[in-house]
Amino acid sequence: MRKMQLALLALGATVLSGFATVKPATARDYPWCAQGGEYDYPGECAYSTYEQCQASVSGRLLYCGPNPLVAYGQVQQPQPHSRRKIRRPVPY
Known part of the structure; x- marks a missing residue:
């Protein structure tokens, strides 16, 4: 009986961890x-x-057609990262 409970607990933990990573x-x-x-x-x-x-x-x-979100540019494109400006000391 104890082994069955542990097996069910392990199975439940495995299933829950699978849902967490979806x-x-x-x-x-x-x-x-x-x-x-x-x-x-x-x-x-x-x-x-x-x-x-x-x-x-x-x-x-069925038939094939273009994806309107891609064709008309409505998909969010990743924004380029802005480069930080590095301030350098001004020589005197």
Whole structure:
């Protein structure tokens, strides 16, 4: 009985630690989307190339279209870090 309790406790801790490390999906940053059928607009935007998208939608009554967030520049681009100015002593 004691071994079963320890095993369940270990399993629960493992599952909880797995949930703690899950990162949110960023699939909407890819340029191509599978659209139509069960997908809302803009679709399943998880494809780097048009060919990948075409291979995925083949036989699924879907089509490929550009991701509007990427096509129209609405994806937040990482801002470049500004360089700090280094002050140097002025020679007299």
